[in-house]
Amino acid sequence: MSCHDKVTLLNVCCLLPWADMEPSLLSLEKLDRSSPDLWPEQIPGVYDFAPLLSPQLSPDPQNLDLEEQDINLLYQFRLLTALEIIEEVKKLQNVAYQLGLEEAKEMTRGKYLHILNNKKPK
Numbered sequence: 272m273s274c275h276d277k278v279t280l281l282n283v284c285c286l287l288p289w290a291d292m293e294p295s296l297l298s299l300e301k302l303d304r305s306s307p308d309l310w311p312e313q314i315p316g317v318y319d320f321a322p323l324l325s326p327q328l329s330p331d332p333q334n335l336d337l338e339e340q341d342i343n344l345l346y347q348f349r350l351l352t353a354l355e356i357i358e359e360v361k362k363l364q365n366v367a368y369q370l371g372l373e374e375a376k377e378m379t380r381g382k383y384l385h386i387l388n389n390k391k392p393k
Contacts, residue, residue, distance in 0.1 A: 337345075348356065381387050 348359070351359065378387075
């Protein structure tokens with residue numbers, strides 16, 4: 272790119288609404304194809320085959336191994352309002368955080384006591 276081209280590019284960038292963008296980030300590439308809809312399939316037949324293997328959005332209820340306690344909990348959650356569900360999620364996050372802190376303490380304790388060393392004494 273010549274010096275004249277760089278100055279012209281800089282002037283064009285200053286006129287554009289995103290003028291604060293660095294000129295080195297501007298791409299002048301022109302695509303040969305006019306539309307993604309007209310692009311040929313990379314692998315013929317893949318558009319017909321892909322939906323057959325896509326996962327289901329929700330699992331089959333018969334394949335779930337739910338205990339009575341789990342089902343009762345689901346029924347309780349069903350009766351909650353959106354704000355109450357958010358509060359339950361916050362409680363779960365707090366419990367998970369506290370559990371992480373506890374685990375970190377135990378790992379540190381194990382490190383100081385050399386419990387997790389791979390070397391066995393001879």
